[in-house]
Amino acid sequence: MRPIMFALALSTVVGCGRNEPEIQSLVPPRTKVTFRVAHTEPFPGAVETPIPEARAPFNERTFKPHKALFVVPTDALTGADVLGTTPRQDKDDPDFGFVDIYLTKEGGERLKAVWEANEGRMLATFLDGEFELAAVIHGKQPPGSAFQLSGKYNAEQTKKLALRFAGH
Numbered sequence: 001m002r003p004i005m006f007a008l009a010l011s012t013v014v015g016c017g018r019n020e021p022e023i024q025s026l027v028p029p030r031t032k033v034t035f036r037v038a039h040t041e042p043f044p045g046a047v048e049t050p051i052p053e054a055r056a057p058f059n060e061r062t063f064k065p066h067k068a069l070f071v072v073p074t075d076a077l078t079g080a081d082v083l084g085t086t087p088r089q090d091k092d093d094p095d096f097g098f099v100d101i102y103l104t105k106e107g108g109e110r111l112k113a114v115w116e117a118n119e120g121r122m123l124a125t126f127l128d129g130e131f132e133l134a135a136v137i138h139g140k141q142p143p144g145s146a147f148q149l150s151g152k153y154n155a156e157q158t159k160k161l162a163l164r165f166a167g168h
Contacts, residue, residue, distance in 0.1 A: 021084025029167025033079035046070035081107025087162035097158030108145030
């Protein structure tokens with residue numbers, strides 16, 4: 001059963017503060033995890049990717065869902081770059097969750113390059129080759145070896161997503 005997806009206009013990719021993941025990545029992984037640069041408008045080298053309406057990111061101005069994303073065909077990061085994850089809930093809103101994603105040193109270096117070149121675009125996440133979510137890359141300071149995805153998830157949904165991002 002798929003978790004109910006959140007209004008992705010609320011999602012962010014930001015640096016996170018913990019040093020160690022709560023959930024270690026599964027080796028070999030059961031879930032194939034990939035992250036790709038995406039945008040809601042066509043751009044050079046991108047491929048149009050239809051997305052299910054239930055997981056469509058929302059236009060931050062109109063709050064209408066996008067029908068497709070334009071995604072770079074090569075992976076910015078893969079499950080091999082993920083050391084583990086930590087699920088957390090907002091203290092004031094139990095239906096708003098965070099997944100901290102911890103990367104290898106090499107993954108952190110790739111993320112920094114992607115971040116610097118693509119602020120304002122999205123980082124689209126695919127699990128087993130299927131689109132899962134897309135989050136806008138925010139912040140002037142690129143992260144080191146960890147980043148955070150956040151959105152409208154209850155605790156159970158947040159934990160399931162964290163497990164899948166760690167290859168479980």
